[in-house]
Amino acid sequence: MLRDRFILGVVLLLTISCFSQTRNPLIAKDLTEQQAWVDSIYDGMTLKEKIGQLFMVDVFSRDPKSVTDAVKTLIKKHHIGGLIFSKGGPVRQAKLTNEYQALSKVPLMVAMDAEWGLAMRLDSTYAFPWNMTLGAIKDDKLVEQVGRQIGLHSKRMGVHINFAPDVDINVNPENPIIGNRSFGEDRDNVTDKSVAFLRGMQGVGVLGSAKHFPGHGDTNQDSHKTLPTIPFSRKRLDSIEMYPYKKVIDAGIASIMVAHLNVPALDNRAGYPTSLSSKVVTGILKDSLGYQGLIFTDALNMKGASNYDEPGEIDLAAFNAGNDILLMSENVAKAIAKIEEAYTKGTITEKRLARSVKKILFAKFKVGLNNYEPIAMQNLYQDLNSPEDEVVYRKAMANALTVLKNNQAILPVKNIEDKKIAYVELGDDSGAPFYIALQKYAKVTKIEGASASDYVTKLTDFNYVIIGFHRSNDNPWKSYKFTAREVGIIEAIAAAKPTVLDVFVRPYALFDLKNTTNLEGVVMSYQNSTIAQDLSAQLIFGAIEAKGKLPVSVGTDFKINTSYETGTLRRLKYGIPEEEGMDSQKLNSIEGLMKEGLTDVMFPGAQVLVARHGKVIYEKAFGYHTYTKKQPVQLDDVYDLASMTKILATLPLLMKRYDEGKLTLEDKLGTLLPVLQGTNKQSITVKEVLSHYGRLKPWIPFYRATFDDSGALSKAYYRTRPEENFDLKVAEDLYLRNDYPDTIVKIIADSDLLSRRVYKYSDLSYFLFKKYLEDSEGDDLNGLTQKYYYRSLGANKMGYKPLDRLAKKDIVPSENDNYWRMQQVQGYVHDMGAAMEDNIGGHAGLFSNANDVAKMMQMYLQNGYYGGKRYFSKETMDAFNTCYYCSNGVRRGVGFDKPQLGTAGPTCGCVSDNSFGHSGFTGTLTWADPKTEIIYVFLSNRTFPTADNRKLISSSLRTRIQEVIENAVIP
The missing domain is CATH 3.40.710.10 (DD-peptidase/beta-lactamase superfamily)
Structure with missing residues (x-):
């Protein structure tokens, strides 16, 4: 009897179509032990406990105790299966995780949205480059290293699944929610980067999640606020939006998140979210693509889903569509009651419930929850902010920096003795690290002006001008555009002097520049981090090479994959000890x-x-x-x-x-x-x-x-x-x-x-x-x-x-x-x-x-x-x-x-x-x-x-x- 049940469980997990994965991504090395653990846990559960496993609720570690305590009720009373942590701090989150895990009969699977690291949600943690920045890198091994570091941080924080990478192909520059979160607009580059990131992160034992299926890249609407429509044909969707999923599935992605989108070519019901569509979740993702890993809904409290129906009804519809985990339900108690009612009526079968719950338990075993240990608090901050993190960041950023224009070989700066160099700072964020770094190479004078003509007058005696455009690096959604005044200043200076424009925001900012003819040099630095500014100054003076390529197209001036490689002049570079095989602790x-x-x-x-x-x-x-x-x-x-x-x-x-x-x-x-x-x-x-x-x-x-x-x-x-x-x-x-x-x-x-x-x-x-x-x-x-x-x-x-x-x-x-x-x-x-x-x-x-x-x-x-x-x-x-x-x-x-x-x-x-x-x-x-x-x-x-x-x-x-x-x- 036990042998028959084991075989049935294996068949349940390994049955695949001719188009599906060659190996289920949730299976651990010791399948026999894994199956035995899953069966023992499942068989010991009540119906309510099984249904509870389907729910992953959100927690903000920064919230007051009264709010975080409410989650304890969900764990004890409703037996939820997982948590997704959001804003807060690492120590607070670690303590809460340990408290929550101690209350749960079955160890909780902990998730986060940490696309560019825990810093996406937590203070005092390391922020790695955004996907758009990584998309500019030619060597995918470096993206894998970033994925690995993020995985190591997640694991150290007791996080088992990271809802990353974002595999959306950002074809639409006006996309309000994806943008910098995408690796770019080229499907092959996005796919290759996604696979590399995944390989690094899952390689250290943290499950990845490709999102937002079937593709959120070509829309100018935000599914947090409304239900965006993706109006393309099935042929177009297969060749662009859904293309990366075939590759990441083959690469062993552990989970996929389904977006709240209206895609008439996939489900012609008017205004029907893909996350609730069995045609999309089961028909395409499971059957056509043969996907066997965990399937998450996107957050069910987002307007793209919540506007469709009442809490509870939405959850039931999402489960019936084929999703395994219902993320951030608006009302867990009501949703569990709805699913239990459907089970009692026979609308949901035991086989259907077991399929999802056992997949969840297989995933929990895969990440080691069969031998759960609390998060160690000692050296937590240091472990999440190590020199190795900066080594990886600096290496990635140095390889992302992209020269988009280099007329008259203005880059790198040669013959310093003949140059009188000025720096003009534009934007609303600090360019101080950039200016400090520039001055390590030559005498560079910062010029400030009230107007375009004022700048031109003050720059009379200079023969080389560097303009830095700096906007906030806090998150990818911050404003990135040039103001009309700034455009006027750039055009006036470029018309008067040899000028290099260095852009420390997303590439789409360049749409605001209607005339780039007079700019001799354009550098895309992507982000306004201190390291990006430091390295970009090093590039300008030829200490490091320009290696990146533009991951998106910006009008007719800057085509996708634009890249001018610049050699080095072998000037001094600046970095940290571990980059050059030295121990910073010893140097300290x-x-x-x-x-x-x-x-x-x-x-x-x-x-x-x-x-x-x-x-x-x-x-x-x-x-x-x-x-x-x-x-x-x-x-x-x-x-x-x-x-x-x-x-x-x-x-x-x-x-x-x-x-x-x-x-x-x-x-x-x-x-x-x-x-x-x-x-x-x-x-x-x-x-x-x-x-x-x-x-x-x-x-x-x-x-x-x-x-x-x-x-x-x-x-x-x-x-x-x-x-x-x-x-x-x-x-x-x-x-x-x-x-x-x-x-x-x-x-x-x-x-x-x-x-x-x-x-x-x-x-x-x-x-x-x-x-x-x-x-x-x-x-x-x-x-x-x-x-x-x-x-x-x-x-x-x-x-x-x-x-x-x-x-x-x-x-x-x-x-x-x-x-x-x-x-x-x-x-x-x-x-x-x-x-x-x-x-x-x-x-x-x-x-x-x-x-x-x-x-x-x-x-x-x-x-x-x-x-x-x-x-x-x-x-x-x-x-x-x-x-x-x-x-x-x-x-x-x-x-x-x-x-x-x-x-x-x-x-x-x-x-x-x-x-x-x-x-x-x-x-x-x-x-x-x-x-x-x-x-x-x-x-x-x-x-x-x-x-x-x-x-x-x-x-x-x-x-x-x-x-x-x-x-x-x-x-």
Whole structure:
């Protein structure tokens, strides 16, 4: 008898037509155990309990207790089979779920509408891209990853079925309810994306649900408010609206939701909803398509259904039509009574009831409710907002961004040095993340205007304009259109200037632009999320490629699948550690070390940056400009780099001349500088002095020679205001005699060499190379570095003499000088020798923030290439990044510092021999490792208020941070 019943149950579930699925999507791996559990549960139920399984009621975890308690009555009295959670919060929902499950004799099947993640309904949870955004992605594997993450979140929240994906083909741009919820208007793209999403989500054990059958995409009405009509022929419906269902059924979709639509070609009864039609639910979905999974009605409290009949009658009609689960009934008690009455009268047979109830129980077993466990509350928030979520989101968004127009190859931005770029923000939502991201690449000025003509006037001096159109990213139904004023502004600017329009809303917004002829570039970014804005800025500047394709058509200008792929210029990208194989939790321990540095008064404030594989993955500012704690350090603030100037200013200029064949490492100083001919330095080679192996003294205190006998500054050398022959500004109200830089070179030329040839770090050669470079090139180091490097790199924060370029408040002070300049040194180089060279030294004088230092270091890692420009060859980089005298105990490369040879040195001892970098006296350090492709930048003003503070040095804090970075690499 038991064997016969088992066979009957299997036959009930596996009987299929020639067009149906090859495998029932509700069957678990252990069919025998599943069937036994289903039968045991079913046989133990009363009639009311069986009917109760058909109902899934809605719960809002944000509702007051009196309302959520009403659901407990439905569970205890009416034995409902499931819950669909809506608006609320994750902790509240988890607690309610556990309470509800504890009351239910049969575990409840919990559902949600979480099309783009739990954030569709819950606060404090992760929002993934909308379907329209995903529809722009060419690689369906990325959509599968999104589906997987949403599935993992659903599972963590005790949600067993997600009413997703929405497989509607949004043919009608005026569709008020689908729109961004659709993957697009192309049936094949929608189908492929739906299958991929489904594969990811069901692959982690969460049931999917294709909706809204037979297709809600081509209507301008909302079934929540009325009964929309789909007036097309059966042939059209088969080829468009219903096409995805055949594929998702074959792919194993666990459930399908039937919409409230009037489709005369499928059921010619006037105004009869498809959700109540046996011709649609049974005749087409079950019989013609052979679907065996769960069939849900759309919410029965929607006007598309509820307007048709009374509560209870609607539920009975929906069940008779062939639906298995009645979603969000308006009156559960009345509906159960109606179905029970029909059962008693024989209108509903036991076989019919068993078919649906057992399908529901099969689904419950499939999701593990046969071994139900309450939701674990610990780390719930963290599990729903993990770094992996952002990795998936960023990857999906980066692949969705679409260039729709690229006349004159305006994208990506090339030759930054020739561009004066303006940003115009339109729309009613913030574009701040976009503007901040743009400024990481170049100087970009935000322009605001009152009218179209006002904008054009203010943009007179600019030759590249980026317009960002920003509207709310809260949900897909938010307003997305341009106003008439905004259209006028865009057209006026585009007619006057080379213009790129970046649209952070759905593509249909472009219908409002009647004339796009003058727009050189159009970027579709789809959503106004912070990540979308950040990545779109990276695309504009060529850090990442444009890969997306337009998933819908927008008039005649922008056809479906429009796509202009743009290559990369290999500028720095920006992201999170896990994208590049690093552990953010481990990197976060940097903050503890920085807190130690601040608490122990090693420095008032600092910036720390970490990049890997060309992507900045950690960038934070700590502390304040000074110990008064009035001005917090910002990422755009600049620090005195001190000796990092050597490898960021002088060295790249020497490498350029080497690359051009104008300099060799064996050239002798006497050949390069006539002033050294006949001195003890004439035969020292470039390689020797840049390796700190040329017997030069480490330092000469040039400023001390300018004091008079009383210990005051000599009037022979200084003035308090600029005068003829005294206009080298050393500091505020302090001017040095113009010829003193030549005196410095003469002092160096006449200085003694060390008695023997040993490794000895020395600044002196960089005074000499400064003179060599400036004499050879006909400009000072300030002009040369800007001309050949910083402008084209987009390093607009980097350079000498920051007071000429930046506001004083954005420059971190380096010392309270009480021995020479007798003032707070801010905006003037800390190093005395460099200050006496008009603040433009070969060894010191450079100021920068961490981001621009990273650009230079990335250029080195890329062997002289950055931003689409070749600065020098790999061979040149190799020549300078070589330790020629390691066997003699000299760790240095040619200009670059290298890892220690013994136990003491500039690094943590955990970087490769091929790594390189430099530190600075003011408390700075930068390091790059070609092996791991990691860049590390540490900037501080440890010399404030006095250079006598050596706590940073003695603590080894900088190298301890470097060790944290190296240990954060995921094996």
